[in-house]
Amino acid sequence: MDKTAYLDAARRHCESRGCRLTELRQQVLELVLEHPGVVKAYQVLADLQRQRGAAAPPTVYRALDFLVEQGLLHKVDALNGFILCHHFDCPHDGLILVCERCGGVEELDATGCLSSLTDAMGKVGFTPRAQNLVLTGTCRSCQA
Amino acid sequence: MDKTAYLDAARRHCESRGCRLTELRQQVLELVLEHPGVVKAYQVLADLQRQRGAAAPPTVYRALDFLVEQGLLHKVDALNGFILCHHFDCPHDGLILVCERCGGVEELDATGCLSSLTDAMGKVGFTPRAQNLVLTGTCRSCQA
DNA sequence: TTTACGATGTTATACAGTAACATGTAGCCT
DNA sequence: AGGCTACATGTTACTGTATAACATCGTAAA
Known part of the structure; x- marks a missing residue:
């Protein structure tokens, strides 16, 4: 696009x-x-x-x-x-990985991975704020 | 304690x-x-x-x-x-839920839930920063 | 036209975090 | 003891992040 x-x-x-x-x-x-x-x-x-x-x-x-x-x-x-956010029009569970070193962004489709998380949260009545989970860390090329 | x-x-x-x-x-x-x-x-x-x-x-x-x-x-x-952090002495994958409204904190043992997440991240060579995942949202009593 | 509402402009300030350098303190080595 | 080293703390000043409060403007409905 x-x-x-x-x-x-x-x-x-x-x-x-x-x-x-x-x-x-x-x-x-x-x-x-x-x-x-x-x-x-x-x-x-x-x-x-x-x-x-x-x-x-x-x-x-x-x-x-x-x-x-x-x-x-x-x-x-x-x-x-x-x-x-790409996909702003098709709501789905995304996992967004942000590299702390290079600032690069990677998106995974984590629908499967997240279901067990949301299950666990639901059991204690907790409603997470965002449907997309943003995590920081280090990407492959910045591993040093 | x-x-x-x-x-x-x-x-x-x-x-x-x-x-x-x-x-x-x-x-x-x-x-x-x-x-x-x-x-x-x-x-x-x-x-x-x-x-x-x-x-x-x-x-x-x-x-x-x-x-x-x-x-x-x-x-x-x-x-x-x-x-x-309670459990500082027994390292495990924790899921920390923070309520945006009341500031309350809830900890879940999410070892099982997180393994699929870390698997998915590992596949693309991504190393998350922290072992404990901190999420914000709304807790049961603040759902209003 | 007036009113109401949402968007933007403007000023000032609160809140969050760090760089750089000075000083203190405790243990070690000779 | 004297001095070296490493870590902990004090101090000053600053950069960066974010919002409160109020003024202004444009647009669309009544």
């Missing part, structure tokens, strides 16, 4: 949920799109400032929060960063 | 690993112990300042990092906080 198609799909996704992918939000999404792996909010802020001359933290955080809420991005708490 | 016994066990645990649970480190551990669930670094800092009059962030962070390294605490990235 090329960039234009992706943005179109993202826009339709938002609208189908009763929200608007405004110009600012799309601009932020495009900036995230530019980066291969994990993106930091203040990196996006710097990019945004280069493009429009002025921007403050809340501007970026509001847009990022919106995109996370729509399922277009995932927050990687361990790294204080954000990553793109 | 009461507090004194716990601290003794913690001390022996550190010493068996060639480290010392110094007075400061124990003091920080006790402060964490005071709180039922998730504790924030700056909360510990404030407590510490009340007890000894002066303390700076590095003092607290160094102690907390040490305790995490020894396995006595876990860091909860999603909440920028720390929680106690």
